[in-house]
Amino acid sequence: MSAAGVEGWNFATRQVHAGVEPEGTHHPRATPVYLTAGFVFDDFDQASARFAGTDDGHAYTRVSNPTHAALERRIAALEGGSGATFLGSGQAAVSTALLALAATGDHIVAASSLYEGSRELLRENFARLGIDVTFVARTRDLEAWEAAITPRTKALFAETIPNPKNDLLDIAGVADIAHRAGVPLVVDNTLASPYLLRPIEHGADIVVHSASKFLSGHGTVLGGLVVDGGSFEWARDPARYPHLAVERGIDGRTLLERAGQGAYLEYVRTLAMRFGPAASPLNAFLILQGIETLSLRVQRQSDSALALARWLERQPEVESVDYSGLDSSPHRDLARRYLPRGQGSVFGFTVRGGRPAAEATVNSLELFTRMTHLGDVRSLVLHPGSTTHVLRTEDDRLASGIDPGLLRLSIGVEDPEDLIRDLAQALAVGRAAMVQAAGTR
Missing domain, CATH: 3.40.640.10 (Type I PLP-dependent aspartate aminotransferase-like (Major domain))
Structure with missing residues (x-):
């Protein structure tokens, strides 16, 4: 047709x-x-x-x-x-x-x-x-x-x-x-x-x-x-x-x-x-x-991403969350104008403690898949500073907001409660790594 x-x-x-x-x-x-x-x-x-x-x-x-x-x-x-x-x-x-x-x-x-x-x-x-x-x-x-x-x-x-x-x-x-x-x-x-x-x-x-x-x-x-x-x-x-x-x-x-x-x-x-x-x-x-199933997947992924972004924003281990669906986002007005159905399911958040905490968090995730891809039915995680942006200078990365503790998530169609539970245990490991790193300095 x-x-x-x-x-x-x-x-x-x-x-x-x-x-x-x-x-x-x-x-x-x-x-x-x-x-x-x-x-x-x-x-x-x-x-x-x-x-x-x-x-x-x-x-x-x-x-x-x-x-x-x-x-x-x-x-x-x-x-x-x-x-x-x-x-x-x-x-x-x-x-x-x-x-x-x-x-x-x-x-x-x-x-x-x-x-x-x-x-x-x-x-x-x-x-x-x-x-x-x-x-x-x-x-x-x-x-x-x-x-x-x-x-x-x-x-x-x-x-x-x-x-x-x-x-x-x-x-x-x-x-x-x-x-x-x-x-x-x-x-x-x-x-x-x-x-x-x-x-x-x-x-x-x-x-x-x-x-x-x-x-x-x-x-x-x-x-x-x-x-x-x-x-x-x-x-x-x-x-x-x-x-x-x-x-x-x-x-x-x-x-x-x-x-x-x-x-x-x-x-x-x-x-x-x-x-x-x-x-x-x-x-x-x-x-x-x-x-054929685009709207079903994307709506669920966007809804879950918003739930996870709101949860991450409340966690003491998290320094900031970059998601336009949050009221705290400087781009919230554009999200209301252009993305009323949902703000997508790919976003970044920065953990406290820099790269050591980010590394420990990523390695401790069990439900999230560590890979370079987006938009999958499975939830994915990546550390941009050591992967996609690794060839940039440190100054260039920082100027673009790619901090050492930044992690990128692509949210899939799993139950958001399970994803939150996985993030919670991984952030706890990341916090321990941050404390350990601080103690060795």
Whole structure:
């Protein structure tokens, strides 16, 4: 069923039915897995038409696949976008979405508070390609966003719920600044998922996801998605995006003339096809299966996260809790505005006693899994300072709020009472380690 066919249905219905379109003469209830590298052409002319783009059938899975297409239609329907492209990982989605906008000599403005992989992609890898990036340290400072934009800027980039500090983005405010400058706002909506937040409704132009997280939900696959809101005016300033609005193909037309509002996503797909971050149709199938229970999982995870954050805030071993659902959070107003259903299930808290206490706490947890992942049905724990942010200098970590005692939690679907009991016994061990460390100084 197409995205247009489910516009009037509620989210829980759309997450099950959106994107389902029968293929061929058989009508299986579950979306089939088209586990094939290529597709047979009926004849010489059909092969030519598919390569020329005048036939919308499938030719090669690196370019398109029916299982991929079902997932793309479903996520576009859930996010309120005009279309989507499925890629091999969330990092592939981020890099492809931005490389479809910027080239050598161009500039991107990004929030400083990002998933570390995205931050290093921009800081190191994009720099090697000649793309400059300015990081905005105070995400809520709209004037800082505006001041960072230059005539070479091609996009603004941020996360809806930043990892791991929960310092929320004012989507509408930043989108207004981007649009006044004539550039799109690209947002990573992985930690919120379209169930909690649909950024396009607040002015964002392009949404990316690591589908490996909440969309899949079970920690079994990798995948990424780029969703186009379909409303950005690429023709407003043709010289800013010449590959879309100026450069002409062999048919004498620009990509905008050929694809209209779908020009950006068409370029994303072409870029992905050439760079090759292709995804497996089996992964698309498993992500589709995960999305069918997205609202059920995310609502429970968010409710449990709020309960744990409130409990942690009352514990003497805990110095601070970074969760926008708490009344003490400096981002509580943005949470009420953008996340009324729930504030997500990934957050950080800082234990007293620094790294020794954090290490003892992590090693004593029995129900939480120690691993680098998010959005799993199982609850996870990680020490950012010694893992995801280990390559930063100590001063840089501290400036970003990554204290030695900071722990990141991703809350699963277990009973919150059991999770609290596990945290309580681990914090007691951490407190003992803190006392012991203090006594040896």
